[in-house]
Amino acid sequence: MAWTRDQMAKRAAQELRDGFYVNLGIGIPTLVSNYIPAGMNVQLQSENGMLGMGPFPYEGEEDPDLINAGKQTITELPTTSYFSSSDSFAMIRGGHIDLSILGAMQVAENGDLANWMIPGKMVKGMGGAMDLVAGVKKVVVVMEHSAKAKDGTVEPKLLNRCKLPLTGAAVVDMVITDLGVFAIDKHAGSGMTLIEIADGVTEEQIRAQTEADFKVALDGSRKAA
Amino acid sequence: MKKVYPDARAALEGVLKDDMTIMAGGFGLCGIPDVLIEAIRDSGVKGLTIISNNAGIDGAGLGLLLETRQVRKMISSYVGENKLFAQQYLAGELEIEFNPQGTLAERIRAGGAGIPAFYTKTGYGTLIGEGKETRQFNGENYIMETGLFADLSVIHAWKGDTEGNLVYRKTARNFNPMMATAAKVTVAQVETIVEPGTIDPDHIITAGIFVKRMIHAPGAQKRIEQRTTRPRLAA
Numbered sequence: 001m002a003w004t005r006d007q008m009a010k011r012a013a014q015e016l017r018d019g020f021y022v023n024l025g026i027g028i029p030t031l032v033s034n035y036i037p038a039g040m041n042v043q044l045q046s047e048n049g050m051l052g053m054g055p056f057p058y059e060g061e062e063d064p065d066l067i068n069a070g071k072q073t074i075t076e077l078p079t080t081s082y083f084s085s086s087d088s089f090a091m092i093r094g095g096h097i098d099l100s101i102l103g104a105m106q107v108a109e110n111g112d113l114a115n116w117m118i119p120g121k122m123v124k125g126m127g128g129a130m131d132l133v134a135g136v137k138k139v140v141v142v143m144e145h146s147a148k149a150k151d152g153t154v155e156p157k158l159l160n161r162c163k164l165p166l167t168g169a170a171v172v173d174m175v176i177t178d179l180g181v182f183a184i185d186k187h188a189g190s191g192m193t194l195i196e197i198a199d200g201v202t203e204e205q206i207r208a209q210t211e212a213d214f215k216v217a218l219d220g221s222r223k224a225a
Numbered sequence: 226m227k228k229v230y231p232d233a234r235a236a237l238e239g240v241l242k243d244d245m246t247i248m249a250g251g252f253g254l255c256g257i258p259d260v261l262i263e264a265i266r267d268s269g270v271k272g273l274t275i276i277s278n279n280a281g282i283d284g285a286g287l288g289l290l291l292e293t294r295q296v297r298k299m300i301s302s303y304v305g306e307n308k309l310f311a312q313q314y315l316a317g318e319l320e321i322e323f324n325p326q327g328t329l330a331e332r333i334r335a336g337g338a339g340i341p342a343f344y345t346k347t348g349y350g351t352l353i354g355e356g357k358e359t360r361q362f363n364g365e366n367y368i369m370e371t372g373l374f375a376d377l378s379v380i381h382a383w384k385g386d387t388e389g390n391l392v393y394r395k396t397a398r399n400f401n402p403m404m405a406t407a408a409k410v411t412v413a414q415v416e417t418i419v420e421p422g423t424i425d426p427d428h429i430i431t432a433g434i435f436v437k438r439m440i441h442a443p444g445a446q447k448r449i450e451q452r453t454t455r456p457r458l459a460a
Contacts, residue, residue, distance in 0.1 A: 047326065048252040049396050059454040064255060064447035065383075065397040071253040071306070071450040082395055084402045084430075085252070085278070086334040089327025093347060123314055123321070124305035130353065131327030134346040169350030 001200040002145075002178040010035045011176050011196075012101050012142050016042050023047060023092065023132055025102030026070045028142045032101055043079060045097055047128040049088050052080035069128065092128065093135040100136035102129060104143045104175075106162045109212035111172040111186035113141065114164035126167060133168035145177035146209045156211040158182070158192070179206050182214060193217050228389050228439050229418060233264035236438045240377050240410045241265065244272040244297070248333065248373075248404040249287060250380040252278050253306070253450050256397030257286045258414045260442045261379040266290055276300040276333070276375060278326060278400055280310045285448055291319070300373070302326035306450065325353060328370050330403060336372035337406025337435075344369055378408035381442075382431070385415040386422075389436030390429045398430070405435040414442035 003011065005028050013035035016022065023045045024030055033055075036042050044053040046068040053068060054075035062073040091097055106114040113133055116126035133139050147155045158175065170189070175182040181196035192214040197203065203216060230236035247265070251257030262281075265273075266289045273296050280299055281288035290296050291309050298320040304310045313319040324332065325347045335343055344367035348354045358369040380401040383394035391413060393401055405411050418441045 046396070048255070049399050056453045056455040058457050062449060062452055062454065063395065064449050065395040067253065067255050067396055067450070069252075071255070072453040073449055073451065074453075076395070082393075082398055084398055085326065085330035085400045086403050089330050093327050093331075093345060117323075120315075123311055125301060125303040125323050126325055126353075127303040128326040130325035130351065131347045134349070135327075166351040 001198070003198045004178075006031060006034075007198075008142050008176050008178060011181065012140055013037070015099060015101075015138070015140055015174070016040060017098070018042075020098040021045055021051065021091075021096065022099045022101070023097055023136065025100070025129070027103045029101040029103060030070070032142075045088070045091065046074070047085075047088050047092060047132070049083050049085055050076075050080065051083075051091075052077045054080070089128070089131050092131050095135055095137060097132075097136045099138045099140065100132045101140045101142060102132065104141045104157070105147075106157050106159055106164050107141055107143070107172055107175050108159050108162045109184070109192040109214065110189060111170040111184045112162045113139075113167045113172050114162040115167050117165055119165065129167050133171035138173050139171050140174045140176065141172050142176045145179040145206070154209065156209055158210045158212040160212055179209065191215065195219055227387075228433075228436065229387055230438055230440050233260045233414070233440055233442075234267070236412050236440045237261065237264050237268065240412075241268050241270040243270055245270070245376040246274040246276065248375040248378040248408055249275060249277040250378070250399065250401035250404045251286065252396065252399040254282065254286050254448045256381050256393065256399050256401055257281070258379040258381040259286065259446055260414050260440065261412060262287060262289055265379070266293055266295065269295070271295045272297045274298040274300065276329075276373060278302050278329065280304045280307045282306045282450065283309050294318070298322065300324060300329070302329050323353070328353075330400065332370055332373040333400065333403040333407045336374040337403060340372050342369050342371045373407060375408040376410070378404040378411040380404050380411065380413050382413050382415045384417045384419065384424060385413060385436070385439060386419050386424055386433070388421050389413070389433030389439060390421075390424060391415065391431040391433075391436060392424060392428060393430055402431050405431045410437045411435055412437065413439045415439050416443055
């Protein structure tokens with residue numbers, strides 16, 4: 001059985017450490033906040049200008065002046081601070097944020113990431129993603145292992161080289177998919193290594209859905225989600 | 226010189242002209258100068274270059290200026306919530322210059338601070354870096370980005386005094402403080418206007434020197450794009 005979205009988020013939460021300042025992207029990465037271990041102090045940064053992001057408000061308590069980067073209504077905590085967009089990206093670009101967890105369309109074996117546009121089709125823009133992957137100490141991608149097209153064909157998302165325009169070159173440290181976990185040594189340029197396999201998934205299944213070359217170094221001591 | 230004008234139309238009189246560059250504060254629909262945007266629409270000024278993180282949504286915020294085709298070019302980081310925008314862009318009717326959000330924020334900050342250009346790692350090795358000057362510092366690659374300065378900035382603040390000293394509220398601050406500094410004329414719409422001395426000087430975020438004109442906009446429509454809530458636990 002491949003991992004569900006929640007299991008992927010739970011696995012990503014294993015990358016959190018006490019005292020971390022963390023930026024979570026939209027989609028599955030947002031779910032990671034549900035799995036912060038009890039007693040661990042983790043402050044979530046929202047790049048529109050907030051540190052110490054609280055949970056969604058109760059109905060009737062929504063404040064239009066209080067949103068996250070996904071434009072969702074949220075709440076503040078006793079630890080919250082607010083600041084401008086330029087201060088927010090000083091934190092990000094300046095290397096003060098410990099961990100960025102975000103989604104992707106494609107990741108290459110050298111750590112290249114593409115998640116902001118499909119030429120001629122989609123023009124959403126990169127938002128803060130280019131700044132996050134360039135400035136944050138550790139970058140973890142959480143995504144489906146492959147993309148299923150409308151005609152039923154399966155397109156790999158872990159590639160030798162990204163085909164879509166890049167968000168960042170050699171920026172990804174780890175990829176968590178529904179099938180397993182890959183580490184990327186982006187600094188040494190030594191490529192991608194499969195370090196965990198989801199329960200009930202085989203290495204052959206992963207190879208069949210992966211274009212990127214990867215080594216295998218399964219660490220039995222790391223219990224999968 | 227009095228900074229407080231009776232309404233948005235009066236505050237924008239003499240500063241609007243075709244083909245000008247306007248910065249508009251806000252993130253999504255949070256902290257946008259909606260009353261001033263409506264007045265820009267009503268003025269009929271066209272051929273605008275708009276610098277704003279987003280392009281509003283269909284029928285709200287800067288989406289109003291797209292409907293009337295007053296915008297020639299957007300400089301933004303994210304336009305995903307606006308169908309009309311995508312439609313006009315893909316049809317070649319609207320130009321867009323995508324900037325990474327942090328690069329956009331810093332270009333505005335730099336422009337307002339008299340800094341013509343700076344180096345950043347953001348976007349190196351991507352489309353954003355193409356054609357830009359690059360340089361290595363301590364073995365890392367950087368691209369050069371230029372400061373931005375506009376003809377007009379329109380911003381939103383929560384509270385201000387008649388000197389133009391401003392305070393923002395929660396995440397409605399976003400791009401507003403930098404944009405206040407980065408234009409020939411900055412016009413602020415303010416929810417509450419008080420007499421000087423009322424706001425603790427230590428709490429002022431934008432100093433009045435940056436604000437040329439202001440209007441009182443108590444009834445600003447604050448729309449929520451993504452209303453998300455959690456269930457109340459049974460007592």
